[in-house]
Amino acid sequence: MRITQGTFSFLPDLTDTEVSAQIDYALAQGWAIGVEYTDDPHPRNCYWEMWGNPMFDLRDAAGAMTEVHACRKAHPHTYIRVNAFDATRGFETTRLSFIVNRPATEPGFLLKRHEVGGRQIQYTIESYAAQAPEGRRYE
Amino acid sequence: MHDATAPMASETTERAKADAAGTGTVPPDRVDLSALLADSRVTEVLDELDSELIGLKPVKSRIRDIAALLLIERARKQLGLVGGSPSLHMSFTGNPGTGKTTVALRIASILHKLGFVRRGQVVSVTRDELVGQYIGHTAPKTKEILKKAMGGVLFIDEAYYLHRPDNERDYGQEAIEILLQVMESQREDLVVILAGYGDRMDKFFASNPGFRSRIAHHIDFPDYSDDELLAIAELMLHDMNYRFSPDARQAFVRYIALRKTQPLFSNARSIRNALDRMRLRQANRLVADLDRVLTADDIMSLEAPDVLASRVFSNTSVE
Numbered sequence: 001m002r003i004t005q006g007t008f009s010f011l012p013d014l015t016d017t018e019v020s021a022q023i024d025y026a027l028a029q030g031w032a033i034g035v036e037y038t039d040d041p042h043p044r045n046c047y048w049e050m051w052g053n054p055m056f057d058l059r060d061a062a063g064a065m066t067e068v069h070a071c072r073k074a075h076p077h078t079y080i081r082v083n084a085f086d087a088t089r090g091f092e093t094t095r096l097s098f099i100v101n102r103p104a105t106e107p108g109f110l111l112k113r114h115e116v117g118g119r120q121i122q123y124t125i126e127s128y129a130a131q132a133p134e135g136r137r138y139e
Numbered sequence: 140m141h142d143a144t145a146p147m148a149s150e151t152t153e154r155a156k157a158d159a160a161g162t163g164t165v166p167p168d169r170v171d172l173s174a175l176l177a178d179s180r181v182t183e184v185l186d187e188l189d190s191e192l193i194g195l196k197p198v199k200s201r202i203r204d205i206a207a208l209l210l211i212e213r214a215r216k217q218l219g220l221v222g223g224s225p226s227l228h229m230s231f232t233g234n235p236g237t238g239k240t241t242v243a244l245r246i247a248s249i250l251h252k253l254g255f256v257r258r259g260q261v262v263s264v265t266r267d268e269l270v271g272q273y274i275g276h277t278a279p280k281t282k283e284i285l286k287k288a289m290g291g292v293l294f295i296d297e298a299y300y301l302h303r304p305d306n307e308r309d310y311g312q313e314a315i316e317i318l319l320q321v322m323e324s325q326r327e328d329l330v331v332i333l334a335g336y337g338d339r340m341d342k343f344f345a346s347n348p349g350f351r352s353r354i355a356h357h358i359d360f361p362d363y364s365d366d367e368l369l370a371i372a373e374l375m376l377h378d379m380n381y382r383f384s385p386d387a388r389q390a391f392v393r394y395i396a397l398r399k400t401q402p403l404f405s406n407a408r409s410i411r412n413a414l415d416r417m418r419l420r421q422a423n424r425l426v427a428d429l430d431r432v433l434t435a436d437d438i439m440s441l442e443a444p445d446v447l448a449s450r451v452f453s454n455t456s457v458e
Contacts (some may be wrong), residue, residue: 052279060290062328067286071294 001109003041006081006097019068019082019100023061026084026096032056033064034083037075039137041106041127051075054085068100077103077138103129103138170214179213180252181206188249193374194367198242201358202249206321209253224327226355227255230298231334232341233360236408239334240296242360246332256330258290266300269314277310281317289328298333299343321350363406368395372410376441381418384444397451413449420445 004010014022035055037109038045048082051071055064064082071080080101083094107128129137176182185206188199208225215222227250231239244261251259264284271277285293296302303309322331333350335343338358344351351357363371369392376382383391394413398404421441425433 042441055283055286057287059260060328062289062325065345066282066289066325134413 001101001106003079003099003106004041008098013102014098014100016065019098020061020065022098023064023082023084023094026063027064029056029084029086029107030088031053031084031086033058034085035064035067035071035080036083037071037078037080037101039078039103039134040130041079041118042125042130048079048081049074054083067071072101076101079103105138147422168218170217172210172214175210175213175217179210179254179388181210184249184252187305188245191247192238192242194363195238195242195360195371198238198358198360201356202246205250205255205356206253209255226326226353227324228326228331228354229333229356229358230340230344231332231358231360232337234336234362234406236406236410237360237362238407239360240294241333243292243294243323243334247294250292250330256291257328260288260291260293261294262288263294263296265296266311269295269301270310270317272310274310277313280316280319285317285321285329289325292330292332294332294334297335299335299339302343302346304346315347315350319353322353365392365395365399366405368410371407372414375411375414378416379414380439381414382440384440384442387441387446390443390446394446394449394451401451416449417445420448 008014008022026033032054034050035046037051038048051074055067058064068080068082072081076079078101079099081097081099084096086093109125109127112124112126114124116122164207184352185199185203188202192199205227211227212222229246231243233239240263244263247256247259247261249254262284269277269281271280301311301315303311312388318331321329331354333340333354369388372391372395374385395410398409398413418441423443425431431437
């Protein structure tokens, strides 16, 4: 099951040229670029691992792309996303975030039903991949 | 197969552009160099360089070469002849005050206008910003600077400090290796300019042959002649909204000749310092006579006494 998180996630995967163009757009807006990765695809998992520090003061996407490539090389079987952070007062938040790498196979989620008092059912989802320990989920 | 399709694609887009601009179709087997020249801003850039920088013949001629190369590269692209991007890394050597830093700062905007670099920013660094203080500190530091410089020019002033021959375990070597790797693999993203005094740069290149061979343009900045120094002084004064009176100009010609014979002469930098001191003396002279009503002309002009009060003249009279 294809994970759809962040911008562009319903489109086919972006090519490097497209990623680079998006980063250029973010830099033109004055946003800082950060690269993050994770192997836990749960939609509520918002704290991904940081790949190095966020990159302030970049002028060109080439610099950020070297980090994207380096992260892909080190973690080829994880989700990698590019965040663009807007430091403007009033925003001070991520303005753009999109996935630039995903595992070859994405096994999807198990829907769990939990019966509670009065035949009520609480639903939750659990990623099949996350059943394996961290670091061995998409081998 | 891939090679065969790529040029076709670029050719059609070029044609489409030409059509959109209303200039008619460009035949794929020939190019109009003069149209390309007019389209690019090469002439404008070169004229600006000629008018704003005095002397520096070797530098200007090399920039002319590079500009010509750009035109031909564009023409080749139109014909679908794809070649690797040319290496533009440079090394500027020369005595103090010969304009190395000034040209380096300017060359980024030149390369940007000529379309060789995408952004045209200059990241100016010295050893401190590249080399770390402990093990594992250098690589991230150097890489961060490189990332900031991507799409523009990385200017390393006094580059020979990167290499400390007396200390084998100096972290400078690590920075050099990272630089070399990026200079080789990402030369379309980044232009590296090294600058420093001639003799020490020679030693630096001798101990790092990799650097020497990866730099395509070794440009030597000559010392300025007396006439050039005078022209530089007048240009500087003009920028500061001052001017020499005829007497002061005569005196300054003598000043240049004398100052050149004295130790620690550093070309245009010495001239700038001399002018700054003359401005001080002029201000002092004007303030001394408070009753006078000054015209704009009085405030703008440097007089002969402002020049002649210099220590340069008094030293020679003592000797």
